Amino acid sequence: MTAEQIIFLIVGAATLLSALLVVTVRDLVHAALWLVAALFGVAILYTLLNAGFLAVVQVVVYIGAIAILFIFAVMLTRRQAADTGAALNKNWWAGALMAVLTFAGLAFLLQGWSGFSKTASAIPSGFDAIEQLGGALTSPVGYVLPFEVASVLLLAALVGAVYLAFNKK
Amino acid sequence: MNEWLYIGLFFIVGLIIPVGAIGVAWILGPKKPNPIKQSTYECGIEPIGEGWVQFKAQYYIFALVFLVFDVETVFLFPWAVKLGQLGMFAVVEGIVFILILIAGLVYTWRKGMLEWV
Amino acid sequence: MIPLSWYLILAAGLFSIGLFGVLARRNAVAILLGVELMLNAVNINLVAFWRYGDVSLMAGQVFTIIVFAVAAAEVAVGLALVISVYRRRNTVVAEELDLLKW
Amino acid sequence: MNFLNDPLKVASDWLTGIFVSWGMNDVFAHVLVVFLGIFVLILILMVIDILLVWIERKVVARFQDRLGPNRLGPFGLIQPFADIIKLLIKEDTTPAGADKIVYNIAPMLSMMSVLILWAVVPLAPVMLGVDLNSGLLFIIAAGSIGTLSIIMAGWSSNNKFSVIGAFRQVAVMISFEVPMLAVMLIPTIFSGSMGMNAIVQSQDIWFVLFSPLAALIFLIAAIAELGRAPFDLAEGESELVSGYNIEYSGMKFGMFYAGELLHAFTFGGFWAIMFFGGYRFFGLELVSPFLAIAIILFKALVGYWVIMWVKYTVMRIRIDQMLAFNWKFLTPVAFTLVMVTALMNALLRGADGWLYVTGMILANIVVAWVSLEVVRSTGKKERERVEGVKQVVEAHH
Numbered sequence: 001m002t003a004e005q006i007i008f009l010i011v012g013a014a015t016l017l018s019a020l021l022v023v024t025v026r027d028l029v030h031a032a033l034w035l036v037a038a039l040f041g042v043a044i045l046y047t048l049l050n051a052g053f054l055a056v057v058q059v060v061v062y063i064g065a066i067a068i069l070f071i072f073a074v075m076l077t078r079r080q081a082a083d084t085g086a087a088l089n090k091n092w093w094a095g096a097l098m099a100v101l102t103f104a105g106l107a108f109l110l111q112g113w114s115g116f117s118k119t120a121s122a123i124p125s126g127f128d129a130i131e132q133l134g135g136a137l138t139s140p141v142g143y144v145l146p147f148e149v150a151s152v153l154l155l156a157a158l159v160g161a162v163y164l165a166f167n168k169k
Numbered sequence: 170m171n172e173w174l175y176i177g178l179f180f181i182v183g184l185i186i187p188v189g190a191i192g193v194a195w196i197l198g199p200k201k202p203n204p205i206k207q208s209t210y211e212c213g214i215e216p217i218g219e220g221w222v223q224f225k226a227q228y229y230i231f232a233l234v235f236l237v238f239d240v241e242t243v244f245l246f247p248w249a250v251k252l253g254q255l256g257m258f259a260v261v262e263g264i265v266f267i268l269i270l271i272a273g274l275v276y277t278w279r280k281g282m283l284e285w286v
Numbered sequence: 287m288i289p290l291s292w293y294l295i296l297a298a299g300l301f302s303i304g305l306f307g308v309l310a311r312r313n314a315v316a317i318l319l320g321v322e323l324m325l326n327a328v329n330i331n332l333v334a335f336w337r338y339g340d341v342s343l344m345a346g347q348v349f350t351i352i353v354f355a356v357a358a359a360e361v362a363v364g365l366a367l368v369i370s371v372y373r374r375r376n377t378v379v380a381e382e383l384d385l386l387k388w
Numbered sequence: 389m390n391f392l393n394d395p396l397k398v399a400s401d402w403l404t405g406i407f408v409s410w411g412m413n414d415v416f417a418h419v420l421v422v423f424l425g426i427f428v429l430i431l432i433l434m435v436i437d438i439l440l441v442w443i444e445r446k447v448v449a450r451f452q453d454r455l456g457p458n459r460l461g462p463f464g465l466i467q468p469f470a471d472i473i474k475l476l477i478k479e480d481t482t483p484a485g486a487d488k489i490v491y492n493i494a495p496m497l498s499m500m501s502v503l504i505l506w507a508v509v510p511l512a513p514v515m516l517g518v519d520l521n522s523g524l525l526f527i528i529a530a531g532s533i534g535t536l537s538i539i540m541a542g543w544s545s546n547n548k549f550s551v552i553g554a555f556r557q558v559a560v561m562i563s564f565e566v567p568m569l570a571v572m573l574i575p576t577i578f579s580g581s582m583g584m585n586a587i588v589q590s591q592d593i594w595f596v597l598f599s600p601l602a603a604l605i606f607l608i609a610a611i612a613e614l615g616r617a618p619f620d621l622a623e624g625e626s627e628l629v630s631g632y633n634i635e636y637s638g639m640k641f642g643m644f645y646a647g648e649l650l651h652a653f654t655f656g657g658f659w660a661i662m663f664f665g666g667y668r669f670f671g672l673e674l675v676s677p678f679l680a681i682a683i684i685l686f687k688a689l690v691g692y693w694v695i696m697w698v699k700y701t702v703m704r705i706r707i708d709q710m711l712a713f714n715w716k717f718l719t720p721v722a723f724t725l726v727m728v729t730a731l732m733n734a735l736l737r738g739a740d741g742w743l744y745v746t747g748m749i750l751a752n753i754v755v756a757w758v759s760l761e762v763v764r765s766t767g768k769k770e771r772e773r774v775e776g777v778k779q780v781v782e783a784h785h
Contacts, residue, residue, distance in 0.1 A: 002287070003415075004287070004288060005288055008288050008292060012292070012296045015296070015300065016296070016299050016300065016303065019299075019300055019303040019304070019323050020303055022303075022307060022319050022320070022323060023303055023304070023306055023307030023310065023311060023316070023319070023320055023323075028313060028315055028316060029543055030490075031316055031319055032319065033490065033540070035319050035322060035323070036536060038300075038323065038326070039322075039326060042300075042326050042329070042330060044177075045293070045296075045330060045333075046333055047173035047176075047177075048288070049293070049333050049334060049336075049337040050337060050341075051333050051336070051337065051347065051350075052172075052173060052520065052521070052522055053247075053347075053521070053522045053525070054329075054333060054347060054350055054351075055173075056520075056522045056525045056526055056529045057243050057351070057354065057525065058329075058354075059529035059532055059533070060239065060243065060525060060528050060529045060532055061236075061239060061240055061243060061354050061357075061358065062322075062326075062357075063529075063532045063533065063536055064239065064528065064529070064531070064532025064535060064536075064562070064565075065232070065235060065236040065239045065240070065358070065532075065562070066236065066322065066357065066358065066361050067536065068232055068535060068536070068539065068558060068562060069229070069232045069233065069236055069361055069362070069365060070315065070318070070319065070361070070365070071539055071543070072224075072228050072229050072232050072555075073229060073315055073365040073368060073369060074315055075224050075228075075543075075551075075555070076224055076226060076228075076229055076369055076372070077315065077368060077369060077372040077378045078378075086312065087311065087312065087313075087316070088310045088311060088312065089310060089311070089312045089380075091309075091310070092309075092310035094309070095305075095306050095308075095309030095310035096306055096310065098305060098306070098309055099302040099303065099305045099306035099309070100302065102298075102301070102302045102305055103298055103299060103301075103302035106298040106301070106302075107295060107298060110291070110294050110295070110298070115290065115338075116289075116290065116291045116294070117289045117290065117291045118289065118290045118338050119287045119288075119289055119290070119338075120287060120288075120290075120337050120338045121341075123341055124341070124342075127341065127342075128521060129344075129347065129521075130246070130247050130250050130521055130522060130582065131247070131250055131251055132342070132344050132347075133247040133344055133347055133348065133351075134247035134248050134249075134250045134251025134252075134255075135251050135254075135255075135344075136344035136345075136347075136348050137244065137247055137248060137348060137351075138248055138251060138255055138258075138259040138262055138263075140258070142344075142348075143344075143345075143348045144262060146348065146349075146352055147244060147262065147266065148262065148265065148266060148269075150244060150351075150352055150355040151241065151244070151265075151266045151269040151270055152269060153355055153356070153359050154237045154240060154241060154270060154273070154355055154358065154359060155237075155269050155270060155272060155273040156359070157237065157358065157359030157360075157362045157363050158233065158234065158237045158270075158273040158276070158277065158362065159273060159276050159277075160362075160363050160366070161233055161362040161363050161365075161366035162230065162233070162276070162277050162280060162282050162366075163280075164363065164366040164367055164370045165226065165229065165230075165365075165366035165367075165369045165370050165373075172518050172519070172520060174419070175422060175426075175507065175518045176504070176507050176518055176520070178419075178422060178423050178426050179426055179503070179504045179506075179507040179518070180500065180504055181423075182423065182426045182427050182430050182503075183430065183499070183500040183503035183504045184496060184500050185427075186430055186431075186434065186499070186503065187495065187496040187499040187500060187643050188496055190476075190639055190642070190643065191480075191492075191495065191496065191639045191640060191643065193476060193639075194475065194476045194477075194478070194480060194638050194639030194640075194642075195480060195639075197476050197477045198476070198477055198478055198479050198480050198638060198639075199477075199479045200479065200480075201479065202481070204484070206481055207481060207482065207483055207484045208483070208484060209483050209484065209485065209545075209546060209547045209635070224555065226369070228555055228559050229365070229366075229369065231559050231562065231563055231711060231715075232559070232562060233362050233366070234566075234715070235562040235563060235565065235566060236358050236361070236362055237358065237362065238566045238569070238719070239358075239565070239566070239569065240354055240355050240358045242566075242569040242570065242573070243351065243354060243525075244351065244355070245573055245726075246522075246524075246525060246573065246576060246582060249573045249576040249577045249730075250576055250580060250581060250582060251580075252577050252580070252730060252733065252734075253577070253580040253733070253737075254580075256734070257734055260730050260731055260733075260734045263727075263730055264727045264730065264731070267723050267726065267727055268727075271720065271723060274715070274719065274720070278715070278716065283711070283712065283715045283716060284708070284712075285707060285708030285711055285712070
């Protein structure tokens with residue numbers, strides 16, 4: 001077992017454990033903090049996959065913005081510091097069954113796929129992912145359309161969210 | 170991969186130092202808790218209720234606008250890196266991208282959502 | 287070297303946990319937390335397929351970034367909905383939002 | 389290759405040799421040496437941090453026409469060390485009802501978020517730290533962890549003041565992150581890279597000459613990001629006592645305090661790296677790496693001094709004024725500047741150095757002038773509107 005594999009196993013286990021705590025702990029601020037831990041684990045996985053830029057972006061977007069937004073929303077929508085009531089609904093076992101079945105199904109499907117245990121080839125030297133990304137995002141034969149559509153999507157989200165949450169009647 | 174190992178080491182050492190400092194302080198400092206000392210500080214007045222107050226919805230609005238612009242700049246950084254090698258077309262693309270999001274800011278502004286009160 | 291299968295299994299696990307959160311949580315904010323986990327599972331897959339395929343094809347990374355934008359939009363609108371409902375009905379428990387049953 | 393030309397390599401080779409001769413695996417010895425190197429770097433940073441306490445107190449005393457610490461040691465130099473000893477032996481209280489784990493993690497994360505920034509600081513041509521190709525965004529990522537630690541500290545203390553303080557501080561930090569991210573695009577456009585070293589290397593002419601407005605916006609946003617005056621309303625002692633860290637005592641408070649000072653110093657360094665040539669100074673950096681380190685530390689200190697100067701000169705402004713200033717002025721100006729810079733950069737491509745500089749400066753002046761003119765006319769209209777309302781009210785009486 002190589003060092004990389006050991007790091008993967010530790011980080012992967014920590015990520016999954018944090019994710020489990022996200023969906024089970026009752027205090028929502030704690031759940032949001034566990035989400036931060038899980039997403040940080042995912043960022044480490046990106047660095048293992050040689051996608052450093054995405055790892056940094058993951059931290060900037062998820063921990064710096066989305067987690068903060070979640071905590072703000074939790075603080076805005078509760079009356080007391082202690083949450084009342086159960087964390088899970090009464091049909092949670094059906095949800096658990098669904099999740100287990102999904103996982104089993106995915107694992108079964110993947111396991112039958114020929115490229116399943118592929119290993120990666122080395123990154124060519126001088127390969128700069130950010131520059132490649134910039135080229136892909138702006139080249140007319142690349143992803144210009146998704147690039148511009150993303151900004152329209154963000155605009156729509158901003159307008160929609162502002163209208164929804166705070167439309168003064 | 171290698172460079173991220175160093176960053177990881179930085180994280181570890183960056184945690185060891187404050188943990189060590191706080192740990193040493195914990196060992197050296199006296200520990201005599203009492204209920205008055207541990208009560209929540211509210212300028213001498215008895216604390217009433219939980220440590221939670223009604224928040225302004227405005228905090229959420231600012232976080233929301235921030236989130237949108239944060240994601241936007243993530244798209245713009247690769248664009249800026251590559252810009253020196255690209256033609257006018259790419260510059261115009263980036264400007265259109267920014268203008269679309271500025272429109273969102275203007276909408277929020279016009280709706281009066283950027284006012285604090 | 288880590289085989290591709292490890293990443294795929296991890297992503298499948300993360301996706302299932304997120305699915306469980308969406309189906310089982312009572313609080314609407316917590317449901318959105320579950321959705322975030324599912325989106326991240328997708329991202330792991332995208333990046334892993336980029337890395338294990340031809341790295342000069344940037345589709346995997348480009349769509350990861352697009353998923354970031356989608357996640358941001360989803361959280362923004364989703365939480366705005368939750369806050370809007372909270373201001374009208376004074377609850378964030380998904381089961382109690384049964385206005386459409388009438 | 390001798391010690392004076394590349395001290396880091398010589399030292400690390402020597403140490404690796406020793407470790408290998410002890411029978412260690414090559415890779416493991418290398419990692420251990422790097423670990424020790426980082427440890428030493430961070431210890432040096434902590435010593436600098438302690439000295440910063442002294443500098444800050446001395447400088448503020450001078451601004452306020454006082455003497456500052458002068459009893460302990462020459463010029464009071466021993467004073468901060470005495471403070472450390474005091475912090476170490478103080479009792480550490482945890483308020484009742486606090487969320488213990490989150491409460492204890494927050495100060496550590498706060499300090500860590502500052503220390504890891506030094507991973508990407510290029511100290512000398514041969515001491516680059518980690519030359520990440522996404523270095524600029526790494527600063528923002530580390531700042532995100534700092535933001536999170538503030539919210540954790542405020543929330544877990546179970547105190548109304550601390551929660552309000554944390555929320556205000558976070559609202560300000562995330563708001564000013566937008567213009568900061570925007571102006572970070574400008575050095576990226578000039579140098580064609582987000583790596584710190586590439587940015588430093590491409591500054592044959594300092595970027596502040598290309599884009600003085602961007603340097604100014606970065607400074608303002610950095611001050612807000614640091615939560616220092618005039619943007620320190622989380623502290624607002626007359627209303628919030630001390631903000632998010634109100635319940636912290638002893639070394640845990642010390643972590644927040646030391647973190648803030650080191651953060652300010654670090655941002656002085658980033659300001660220097662992005663706009664003032666980093667470790668470069670007319671070729672002096674090539675003479676010796678030690679000289680290069682001295683140059684970057686000096687520039688960082690100058691940046692830190694400017695931040696202190698602002699802090700002790702300008703009064704605190706209200707949160708609504710501050711957020712309005714950010715969203716209605718700084719953010720639009722920053723994005724306009726990015727668009728104009730991208731356009732000018734494409735138009736002036738191939739132009740020789742001084743023509744390029746002149747064009748860029750002209751663009752900056754135009755952007756600054758137009759935005760100030762817009763603010764002036766809006767202010768005038770607003771004043772007339774308020775006057776009009778006043779007259780109507782008076783006529784009504």
